[in-house]
Amino acid sequence: MSETRTLLTDTADRLFTDLAAHPDAPFAEVWPSIAEAGFESLLLGEDEGGFGGDWGDLFAVARLAGSHALAAPVGEAAVAAWALTRAGLTPAEGLATIAPAVDGCVENGRFTGSLKATPWGGAAQTVVATHAGSLLRLQTTDCRIESGHSPVGEPRDTLTFEGAVAEAAPSDIDLLACGAFLRTAQIAGALDAALAASIAYANERVQFGKPISKFQTVQQTLAIFAIEAAAVNSAGQAAARAADAGVADFEFAAAKLRANIAAGQGAALAHQVHGAIGFTQEHPLHRLTRRLAGWRSEFGSDRFWAQRLGRRVAGLGPDGLWPELARRSDAA
Amino acid sequence: MQTFDAHPFDPPDGVPTLRREVRDFIAREAPKSDAASRANCWAVCDADFSKAMGKAGYIGMTWPVEYGGHARHPLHRYVVLEELLAAGAPVGMHWIADRQSGPLLLRYGTEEQRRTHLPSIAAGETYVCIGMSEPGAGSDLASIRTQGVRDGDGWRISGQKVWTTNAHNAQLMIALVRTVEGSQRNEGLTQFLIPLDTPGVTVRPIIDLVGGHDFNEVFLDDVHVPDSARVGPEGNGWKQVTAELSLERSGPERYLSSYAALVELIRFAGPDPEPVLAVLIGRLTAELWTLRQMSQSTAAKLAAGEDPALEAAIVKDLGNSFEQELPRAIQAALDGAEDLSAATDLTRVLALLLQVSPSFSLRGGTREILRGIIARGLGLR
The missing domain is CATH 1.10.540.10 (Acyl-CoA dehydrogenase/oxidase, N-terminal domain)
Structure with missing residues (x-):
């Protein structure tokens, strides 16, 4: 790991650990400390006032956010700032987030339509969206906000605009895929954290006169869990590497799909090992597992990415998949 | 973590x-x-x-x-x-x-x-075959009983090896032998390079469930070899065989054994697949791509001189599960018109893999042994 990444992850780990100690703190008190640390400008160049980080750095930070069950759009804000800069649009004012889905149209520089399930959409001032080959920059002062929530209670708001001023620029940035990458990183972190908690619990919980970790059946369950967590961590890091080398649409799709599969299985195994205590409000496990439940559907479900990837692979033909896999990794 | x-x-x-x-x-x-x-x-x-x-x-x-x-x-x-x-x-x-x-x-x-x-x-x-497993020593490899006894300048070796892949084609076997009588478990084991045409060696076929001949029994009846056939120091056998395992467990052969069936599925589905097949191709591709990253990462660690024993066990177990699930998932997604008696490339490769893939999580360390290694790596044992 590079020195700058170590510095970055040390900072993130410290800050997210502090914030995790107060999981019920209001967002208005949480966000300023994250903004102050500069994570929003993670992907911006140093000449743009940013950290000069790459997708590997973003993976590392979003992964830590996931492992601490952080209730804040750290990754969304970083991607929003990056997308606005790349597309040459006005930088964000205050908190910026990204919309996973756009339903509407732009006419004469004005947007009419809705952005569904936008993470912290109501708290953000600026929302960035991908629409018909363009990137849109919208202000939430111009919209109606309908509150929605993920299973764990994070805001997933629907924002409805009517003839709102929209800055737009042609762009090939796919914010759905970028969001999928963020959720992959968070799932990777949350699975590792839930695994660590499950191992610790299995080592301390005594039944039949010994820690339950000494039973082979529990050991095998935790081994399966570790394999799933390893798969997502590997997929996410490989996707980041591909993004740092060039276009990573294939890798973002494959990594989110693999993460979705592991999220479901990992959460179930964590609860199985924890027994009834993990099912209580008091025990912190649910902060991870309820997020995992939501993240699987966000920025592309299993079916969505499987279908998109499957059509693409089918289009390559029977002898086309392997050369494409090889070509993509050789270019990285 | x-x-x-x-x-x-x-x-x-x-x-x-x-x-x-x-x-x-x-x-x-x-x-x-x-x-x-x-x-x-x-x-x-x-x-x-x-x-x-x-x-x-x-x-x-x-x-x-x-x-x-x-x-x-x-x-x-x-x-x-x-x-x-x-x-x-x-x-x-x-x-x-x-x-x-x-x-x-x-x-x-x-x-x-x-x-x-x-x-x-x-x-x-x-060509070489590996003489490790015995009738009483499969997953519990340390319980091998084939015995080597000093005899002048050389050794006399007696015992039986089993599930010896390719012994009927190979000229040489590298056998793990107990050279200290009564030694316990993984102590007192030594490896020998035994030419299979040495008097006292008998190779007998074991035919697998589809009629294939990969496995053999190898009987060693008072086989005399010179001391120059010994590989490594006396008593170092356990260390030597375990050092081979990371090489054996993380290679691309641990996730590509069923790749031919995915190719045939893509051919069968055509360039504009129906949704159920597109979803299946997409999922199998995501798993294949992920396993390739894991296997490559482990290979890179080996190349850098590390011993990624835990990662290798993870790659093998996940890879074997994928290789086994792939033909089952394809079978489940085909409609009734394509039963396994159909003489197409897809059904023939499926039929073969559905029958032989149980061996994938047996050869080179069973699933249960690998998960035990992973559990040890997690600090549970």
């Missing part, structure tokens, strides 16, 4: 050229075959193809030139292997010698053993 810290797979330059060379070689030298014979191809033996590979410099790629090797980078070797496996080339004859026996002799063998055997292994002419 981070369960898998990816190690970048950064081979030296020239990978695209190398891939082109290997693909041209396969197109030229591999026998034209149907999909079913491209499945599980590292168990398919073809001496002519192995000799052609030897001539082309694709066996013993990383070994020193003085022993017939080609002094190539280990990750270039990895690229060659994955190309061969993805194409379904019949690499079974020399696979074990190239993967395990050669590296073992390089690390622990005498100069004489290296000079005698490595050049002909690299030429694709000498």
Whole structure:
């Protein structure tokens, strides 16, 4: 790991650990400390006032956010700032987030339509969206906000605009895929954290006169869990590497799909090992597992990415998949 | 904790050229075959193809030139292997010698053993089998009973090995033998290089459930070998066999054994697949892509001189599960018109894999043993 990444992850780990100690703190008190640390400008160049980080750095930070069950759009804000800069649009004012889905149209520089399930959409001032080959920059002062929530209670708001001023620029940035990458990183972190908690619990919980970790059946369950967590961590890091080398649409799709599969299985195994205590409000496990439940559907479900990837692979033909896999990794 | 810290797979330059060379070689030298014979191809033996590979410099790629090797980078070797496996080339004859026996002799063998055997292994002419399992020693390898007793300048070896892949084709066996009578478990074990034409060696076939002949029983009846047949120090056998395991467990053969069925599924589904098949192709691709990253990362760690035993166990278990699930998932997604009696490439490769894939999580360490290793790595044992 590079020195700058170590510095970055040390900072993130410290800050997210502090914030995790107060999981019920209001967002208005949480966000300023994250903004102050500069994570929003993670992907911006140093000449743009940013950290000069790459997708590997973003993976590392979003992964830590996931492992601490952080209730804040750290990754969304970083991607929003990056997308606005790349597309040459006005930088964000205050908190910026990204919309996973756009339903509407732009006419004469004005947007009419809705952005569904936008993470912290109501708290953000600026929302960035991908629409018909363009990137849109919208202000939430111009919209109606309908509150929605993920299973764990994070805001997933629907924002409805009517003839709102929209800055737009042609762009090939796919914010759905970028969001999928963020959720992959968070799932990777949350699975590792839930695994660590499950191992610790299995080592301390005594039944039949010994820690339950000494039973082979529990050991095998935790081994399966570790394999799933390893798969997502590997997929996410490989996707980041591909993004740092060039276009990573294939890798973002494959990594989110693999993460979705592991999220479901990992959460179930964590609860199985924890027994009834993990099912209580008091025990912190649910902060991870309820997020995992939501993240699987966000920025592309299993079916969505499987279908998109499957059509693409089918289009390559029977002898086309392997050369494409090889070509993509050789270019990285 | 981070369960898998990816190690970048950064081979030296020239990978695209190398891939082109290997693909041209396969197109030229591999026998034209149907999909079913491209499945599980590292168990398919073809001496002519192995000799052609030897001539082309694709066996013993990383070994020193003085022993017939080609002094190539280990990750270039990895690229060659994955190309061969993805194409379904019949690499079974020399696979074990190239993967395990050669590296073992390089690390622990005498100069004489290296000079005698490595050049002909690299030429694709000498094949080796691994004498580890015994009737009473499968997953519990440390309970082996085959006994070696000092006899003048040499040894007399008696006992029985079983599930010995390719013993009917190989000229040599590297056998794990108990050389200290009454020694416990993994103590007192020594490896020997035994030519299979030595008097007292009997090889008998074990036919598998589809009628195939990969396995054998090997009987050792008072087999006399000189001390120069010993590989490594006396009593060092356990350490030597466990050192081979990371090499054995994380290679591309641990997730590509069923790749031929995915190729046939893509052919069957066509360029504009119905949704259920598109979803299946997408999911299998995501899993394949992920496993390739994991296997490559582990190969890169090995190449950097680390021993990623835990990662290797993870790759093998996940890879074997994928190889086994792939034909089942495809079978489940086909409609009733395509039952397994249909004489198509897809159904033939499915039928074969559905029958032989149970062995994938047995060979090279069972699923239960691997998960035990992973559990130990997690601090549970």
